[in-house]
Amino acid sequence: MAVKTRDGEEENMIREPRKPIIIPADVKPSRDFLKVDGVFNCGAAMLKEQYILLCRVAESCREQEKGQVCVPVYDECEENLRIERISLEEIEKKYDMSDSRMIFKRNAGGIKKIKYLTSISHLRLARSRDGIHFEVDERPALPLQGRYERWGMEDPRITYMEEEGRYCITYTAVSELGAMPGLLITEDFEEYQRMGAIFPPENKDVTIFPRKVNGLYYACHRPVPYEIGTPDIWISSSPDLVHWGEHRHVCGVNEEGWENGRIGSGAPPVYTKRGWLHIYHGADVNNRYCLGAMLTDLNDPGKIVARSKKPLLEPEEPYEQEGFFGGVVFACGCVRNGSNLSVYYGAADDKIARAEFTLEEIFSCMGTV
Ligand code: MAN
Numbered sequence: 001m002a003v004k005t006r007d008g009e010e011e012n013m014i015r016e017p018r019k020p021i022i023i024p025a026d027v028k029p030s031r032d033f034l035k036v037d038g039v040f041n042c043g044a045a046m047l048k049e050q051y052i053l054l055c056r057v058a059e060s061c062r063e064q065e066k067g068q069v070c071v072p073v074y075d076e077c078e079e080n081l082r083i084e085r086i087s088l089e090e091i092e093k094k095y096d097m098s099d100s101r102m103i104f105k106r107n108a109g110g111i112k113k114i115k116y117l118t119s120i121s122h123l124r125l126a127r128s129r130d131g132i133h134f135e136v137d138e139r140p141a142l143p144l145q146g147r148y149e150r151w152g153m154e155d156p157r158i159t160y161m162e163e164e165g166r167y168c169i170t171y172t173a174v175s176e177l178g179a180m181p182g183l184l185i186t187e188d189f190e191e192y193q194r195m196g197a198i199f200p201p202e203n204k205d206v207t208i209f210p211r212k213v214n215g216l217y218y219a220c221h222r223p224v225p226y227e228i229g230t231p232d233i234w235i236s237s238s239p240d241l242v243h244w245g246e247h248r249h250v251c252g253v254n255e256e257g258w259e260n261g262r263i264g265s266g267a268p269p270v271y272t273k274r275g276w277l278h279i280y281h282g283a284d285v286n287n288r289y290c291l292g293a294m295l296t297d298l299n300d301p302g303k304i305v306a307r308s309k310k311p312l313l314e315p316e317e318p319y320e321q322e323g324f325f326g327g328v329v330f331a332c333g334c335v336r337n338g339s340n341l342s343v344y345y346g347a348a349d350d351k352i353a354r355a356e357f358t359l360e361e362i363f364s365c366m367g368t369v
Contacts, residue, residue, distance in 0.1 A: 020351035021132055022320050022345070027057055028172045030122060031081060033060040034072060036322045037119045040346030042126070043158035044267070044333025045167060047189060051335065053126040053134060053344060054141060054189075054353060056205070058324070059114075060210045069103070072120045073151060074144040080277045081144075084116065100325055101349070120144075123171065123238035125357055131335065131342055137147040139220045142192050145315035150175040157332045159268040167185065169242065170206040170219070172196065174258040181206040181221060182304040183241060197243055199223070203263030205233075207278075209301060210271060217241050220250065220278070231262035232278065237301035248302045251294065253282070258311050259292065261285040267343065269296070272318050272359060279331050281342055282311070289328040290308065291345065293362050306366035315348070321345070322347025329357055 042055040061070040061083060069083045075082045091097065096104040096112060105115040123141045126134040144153060151174040159168045167318045169184040169192070178201025198219075199206065205222040212218075216237040224231045232252040236244040253263050259282025267320040269276040276296035283289045290311035298302040315327045331345035339359050347353045 002236075005114075009292045014356050015317065016356045017132060018317070020347055020353045022053070022055065022126060022352040024135055024350060025125065026134075027055075027136050028312075029059055029062075029158055030057070030140050031059075032339055033062055033083070034081075035062040038350030039124070040345070040349050040352055041155045041330050042276055042330045042344050042352055043156040044167060044335050044344045045160050046335060047127075049129070050133045051128040052158070052189060053128075053333065053352065054158055055124050055126055055136070056154050056332075056346070057124045057140070058121045058152075058349075060119040062283055068231065071103070071116045071118060073116075074120065074149055076145070076147045076150065077240075079143075079145075080119065086116070111228040117151050117174065119152075121154045121174075123153050123156050123169075128221075141189065142184075145194065148173040148175050148197060149179060152181075153182070155204065155332055157207050157268050159210050161208075163212070169313050170198070170208060171229065172204050178202045179204050185241075198242060198244060199236075203339045205266070205281075207265040207268040209269050209276065213237075213299065213301055219244065220269070222262075222264040224262075231264065233263055250296070250302050251307065253302055254275045258282055258288070258290050258314070261287065263292075266291060266331040269301070270334065270336050271298075274363060276301050277341075277359070277362065279312070279334055279341075281330050287325075287327070288315065289330050291329055291331055291343070293366060295363070295366060306363075306365060306368050308362075308366045310365065311363065312357070312365065313343070313345070317347070317353075319351060319353065323350040329353075345359035 023289045027036045027039045038058040043143040045052050070083045081263045102114045104107040104112040126136045128134040154172040156171040163238040166187050173180045173182045180201040181199045183195040183198045202224040207220045207273040230253045233250040237246045238244045261283045263282045278294045291313040292308045294307040326348045334343045341357045
């Protein structure tokens, strides 16, 4: 499936189609006072004959009031959204708004802490027969719930548990207490069982393996160390999907190049004869996000067998370079069709696009470690 790019080089994948497949205009706001800023980072699965994407939908206040910045937050006592109003005076004195995604508070030592997110995210289903043309549901898949979701639910990943016929959905619950991975279980994407938080903050990018290995469930995750260490990929095992232990480091950021800032698991691992195939993301210190691939051992899923040297996919197209937060390709889901892999990814934090790879091409751009 290699194709020639505009500058004549061979590329390992094709963006199919060469434009986003879901954009904010396709999504109805969940409330009258909100507007949709982005539909991106989606989990992917097959449900009977249908492609299912569980999308992150980010919304902000439709109108800003004079002299104030308004941000939506979830109030767990009211079980509803409310608007938090920050005066421009206060912003000037205490906050930094240079990042479109969040409002930072500066303290005396100059350390930046996130005080608000500019938008709040929920999860929304989209369905398709061909994997390209999607219909987005009118309502969120499920409501936000509890104090850990005050700032929203983000970045869902879906794993179809092959031996059990049910779907595990991991997502990031965000609040002022931190970013924390939660787990949902569903059989039909109509009713969801909430299994609670499975790792403490700060942790993101949890991907559950589709089968047990040696009698245990496995998941990759990405804790964020504070003073020592870097945001790397870890793996843990569990007897029941809720209690996780045996934490092991899988791989770290590469000091040079495209993944020198942070890395994290992307789509849930895919079983292949050569090993577990992971599509992951790597960001550089300037927050440019690319996709990479790695293979881990089928019997020891935390042991790396091979890892791509160069990115599999980089933000190059205008819709990947420009958007709510430009220069980002970020995958949370893929669907395997025989020897092909369709990767669904968020482009510039506001739309969803798709890239097609053959497994062989992904394998061939990985060196052994
Ligand atoms: C965060 C992630 C994603 C997002 C990227 C780029 O680290 O959790 O939600 O797509 O940054 O903004």
